[in-house]
Amino acid sequence: MSMQALSSLKIVEWAEGVPGPYCGKLLADLGAEVTKVEMPGCGDRARKRGPFPDDIPHPERSGTFLYLNTNKLGVTLDVRSRTGAEVFKRLIEGADILIENHPPSDVARLGFSYENLKKVNPALVMTSITAFGQTGPYCDYSTCNLVSFHASGMAYINPSDGVDDIEQEPPLMGPANQGDLVAGLTGALTTMSAVFARRMTGLGQHVDLSQQEALVSMTRHQLGNYTVEQFPWLRAKEARRPGVSEVYRCSNGLVYLICNDERMWERWVEAMGNPEWAMTELFADRALRRENWDAGKAMVEEWTMERTVEEVVRLAEASRVPCKAINTVRESVHSELLADRGHFVDIHHGEAGNITYPGAPYKLSRTPWQVNRPAPLLGEHNEEVYCGRLGFTRQDLTVMRAQGVI
Amino acid sequence: MHELPLEGIRVADFCHVWAGPHVTQWLAVMGAEVIKIESHLRPDLTRSFFAGGKTLMPGLNQSVDFAVLNYSKKGCTINMTLPRGIELAKEIISLSDVVTENFGGPVMDRWGLGYPDLKKLRGDIILYSGSGFGRTGPYKESPAYAPIIDAFAGLTSLNGYSGGEPCPFGVGGWTDLTAAQHGAFAILAALHHRYRTGEGQHIDLSMSEVDCAFLPDAVMDYTMNDRVQRPQGNRDIAMAPHGCYRCQGEDNWVTIAVSTDEEWKAFCNAVGNPEWANDERFRDGPSRWRNQDELDQLIQGWTRNHTDWQAAGLLQEAGVMAGPSLSPQAVVQDRHLAEREFFFDMEHPEMGTVRLPRLPLNMNHSPFGKYEHAPSIGEHNDYVFRELLKMAEEEIAQLQEEQVIF
């Protein structure tokens, strides 16, 4: 196992669902030793969520869980029991980082506030990924991907297109777990910054990540335009998409095509064979085009409808106009591109068998992303961690198990 | 005052538009000295973006998009089309730790600034390359436009209302920003590795892979079960109710998610319809899930008579996940974000006082990081050429003459 970028970091992940675990995954996949603490019995709630092979639910076969927990050590621990709390503190003593995503009040009640934990380990970086952060009037609100996504303004401006009467439709949550994953990603980022700060001060920090903020900052462009230009973001279609980037129907599917600056427009018109309509005053410049775009789009689509997705994409790319087919996951998994990049990796898991997983979206030339172990079985590393590292005896182990502590 | 994590780290930043600048945005706020390299020949595209707000044609230094993506950076202008310009860039790079770029193709190679060349300039250099489809593979020359990538990678096919058409993601530049944060994280990991080993490396990030990383459940449902998922709107694979409901007022919405029978009972009591809990159709999770349409009807009947905040407050009181669906403008007014100082006023030489969102970076319960206004084009030429490269007045004048510094 070649040295990895984060090999020296020891992390305790007391988190479940998506945000915390994705944060932990990002660190683990680059070599950090992440010890995942799960509730005895049910474990991480992601274990309950599909997809499952053949749709037969099984705690060790949740696609979501398998993906989010690669490269981690897994232990079970009921931190609410007194023994559990003691064991937890011993884990913290030896850790560089604690990732947690529990309601601040719960954390405090259990005695794991940063103030307490830093007494145990002053160098500890504690990253708390919560719905609305550690402070503020909503800090104890409970949330899920849906609520956070909508609380960020993103659902409001989604979707951009493809709906006829947007105002009749409610604001729209992004697909899958976008909101949770962004929170986890931002958590990894802010965690690393605390790791650097610690290099200088030798002291840990409490990273307070609000999922709402993580998501809100994804709309920084809209926010800026509102705060600075008082440009109100309405859900009315016409009010929304500057430029003429659109979905176009082709004879056998949909493409997405962008031609929002002059040069692209010219190249695109040329690619379409300089149709007369395009030469008219209505489309002379960007501002005009936007005003008259309904007409414009109709014309373009008339043209694309006569052609296949492949043709349109080829023609567009030939004239350096950004354009791609609107793919399903299947096409993207089988795309020449991702195959060529070796993006998808097959991982063998004791319970789930061989499955193809998405890899990392980046390649580090010297310290590659790698899968050293699949997601842990529930409590798989209890013995390794509790006996091997914390020095408990196996008898302690059996007692703690029977007491439901692990 | 905290010491900033990346103090002492210098970044030579060739990034432009969205995906790149957001990477260095994070580095800058974390304290790195980010030197943005543009020129009047090739200013960052976002300098000419406009949202359709009050200033229709903003000057190069007045673009909001640029302002929210480039604060805390320094700007200098170098004409990279001239050999001498490339020389200057090399001099800056040899004084830097990280080089970042997100060109539509191997521009760096053409300039003789590929990773092998950079390594010669500085053995431990870290080069970050962000692109739509990766620096290797068949599309390595394709320009990166988020919506195109989303279409290609399958994100678009999953975004939308159930049964409806796929909707391009309304959050302009969504994938630019998620990719950027993955990029920033990878850079921090590489820096961590460099601190321990003195080794630099090349980071090659592909935005299309970022999409896959964010669609693991859909991807694995396909790789495990050969199933192609479709848009599910605001619905969840298990929770019901789980949706966004219309409230009093114009285009006001509240989201509600119920995950257990207990929460359901709490919900029914909170909305003053305890009898719903005994309704056969809704008595338990699966029944509710099966009868979501009727359920959503009923709930909307209730939300209709409340404002989004009333509804959210009422339900959160009862321990039910709920929150308003905020528009960007509502986000700006949100009292919670206000209390957490998520928006800050920044003096901008040409735009005056602008209120911008900061990054979701909080340490020990307070906002954290370096926040300075985005640089006007070439604003820090003096600093860069005189202080950093120790060039004499005449030399600088000479280079300006020759349009090398331009």
Place this chain on the structure above:
Amino acid sequence: MSTQKLPLEGVRVVDFTAIWAGPHVTQWLAVMGADVIKIESNIRPDAERAAFIRTTTEPTMSAVFAALNYAKKACTLNMTNPKGRDLAREIIKVSDVVAENFGGAVMDRWGLGYPELKRLKSDIILYSGSGFGRTGPYSELPAFAGIVEALGGMCLLNGYLGSEPLPMATRGYADLTSAQHGAYAILAALYHRSKTGEGQHIDLSMTEVVGALLPEAIMDYTMNDRVPRPQGNRDVAMAPHGCYRCQGDDEWVAIAISNDEEWRAFCNAMGNPEWTNEDRFRDGLSRWKNQEELDQLVGEWTGNRTRFEATDILQKAGVMAGPSLKVEDVAHDPHLAERGFFVELDQPGIGVLPMAGLPWKVVDGPRGDYEHSPALGEHNDYVFKELLKMSDEEMARLQEEEAIL
């Protein structure tokens, strides 16, 4: 009401069993309504009829016998006499189950092995209970509970921490647990017969029953090659988990705490004495590791209360606790009384006495057939006249020939 029908009504059992392990099998069958015909003779009565502890005037009746043979019928057959064995065959022909627990292959020697029985009645069910099984090296050896408990490993597990092996004081523990396994196997065989018409031979080994009741120890050995030792009243995880002295003469209360919540409840119930806050008892693992001290302190608390006070206080607090009852306490336990566990039997020669019933209770269902235990040969008339339809002369002759004896 149909549910009042006893499950084994119409099932006849020829019962050659004696002492404890056998009779307790047929006792279950009898109470469940089977017509159990106990076969003895004056030359070979059930040894327990003469159990040494006795105040009864009745020579062939003892408390122990009475506790193990109620609801059965008894007849006397001299099995050493060919005619006696023929009579047995006659009875078997009109029966469904034959039960025996001889120390060896006695039935075979009598020509009443399973093959012969099958010929007499093809769907017959033969139950053979023995200490070591009807096959294998010890098939001819006599067995007693203590012996099989020793052999089966129970002695070496029963006892206080580090103590010597302690045979289970409850004489016949292995007898009675084996008997119930036997009764169960017979019911299963009857069920099979009711579906297929097939009978069969049941060969039960008491030694194996002991093993069946010690799976943790056996699996620990087969998995870890470890030989577990006596653990006294301790549990592998609970602490406190023990039996504590109370006020009064040799009176005790058993207490078990399985988690922190119960511990808190326990401490509150005791009025939170100082020591309950000590670190060594702070959490489950610590408590388990410091059991000696813990037991000491708990004992001090129970010492000032009667076992019933202690039980009451703790159960009210939701803590597992109960008095350690003496035999006479059990006999007068209000709970057992209210549930009608004891049945009043009018035992000729002894009088009306409350006998321990069987732990077989059907809600709103039949109470079971509880009749007094039979005197030796009490039902000869029923068996020979009613069942075998013999004339008085015939019967007289057979008595003469000492076939009926």
Place this chain on the structure above:
Amino acid sequence: MSGQALSGLKVVEWSDFVSGPYCGKLLADLGAEVIKVERPGTGDKARSYGPFPQDIPHPEKSGLFLYLNTNKLGVTLDVRTATGAQILSKLVEQADVLVENNPPREVEELGFAYKRLSEINPRLVMASITPFGQTGPYRDYRSCDLISFNASGLAFVNPSDGVEDPEGQPPLKGPGHQGDFVAGLSGAVATMAAVLTSRVTGSGQHVDVSEQEALASIMRSYLGLHAIEAMTWKRLKGSIPGMVSDKYHCADGMVYLLCGQDRFWAQWMKAMGDPDWAQNELFQDRISRRENWDAAKAMIEEWTRERTVEEVVRTADASRVPCRPINTVKALANSELAAARDYFVDVDHKEAGTVKYPVGPFKLSQTPWRVQRPAPLLGEHNEEVYCNRLGYTRQELTVMRAGGVI
């Protein structure tokens, strides 16, 4: 499958730990189809109790659980949820027998009182195995093996021998979980009786098994002696009538030998070579022998101490005096007896591997005891039972899993 005594009998085991599961095991090992219902997550409590291979706790590797649950189908179900309750009802509807060992009050509160279940399925035999039964003042007492064993009088008269000062020692519970086993056993007998009845009458019954009674009935001879001879017992050494020490030390171990009774006494004295002391008046009949037993035992032990266990046993066997070595389970497992009787069978289990299990303690010539399948993994047969038998779809399975119902 066919040819087993109880094949065709459908049993639902809603039981935890030892008593109910042993009852279920007795039925399953003879061919009944036993569907074991475990709570999702932790499952049966026995899974948390050892022994575990190498003492590493693992929910699928508990020796106690593996032994107690051979031949059963395993499903997970939270009967406290509305859906869970519905499903249990469905299972009961199709079953001949329900074996449960839950607190009576809980069973009623959950709506599973026999009254209600018999409306769903009039043929149902419901066996309730609880510490103190369904009625009486102690019915709601919380209990475990220790409590029940003590409540039955067994602990008080245990041990018989080997303790110097019994009064100084507390009453003693039996090894392992004797109380729970005896209760489960009594439950199996009573259950079969009810099954036979319902075959005739077509209607079921509620079997009420009290562990206290099951154990007290083991005390029947004591209770008889108390009732008839008004005997009471003290724990003073030798004060328990009928209790004499039959344990003898040999040169290399101990034997248990019975020679008190007349028929054995003569044989044994002969075997020892008719020692003079044996002629003594003190030992002429069993009554006097019993009074002077300590003396007798001392003399006999003098003889046995000079011989090995093996010699003593051989001598005893030769003279048909009951005698066996006092064995460890190890000695039992390795005994020629166990081998000759095939008392141990290798069972292969997916998680625990191949381990030796004790077989049923009786052999049925026509319908042998058999291991059709090892103990179920937690929820192993959810799909088989819920989809194939109850007709739920896999999607509903997924929803129920996510909802924590299964």
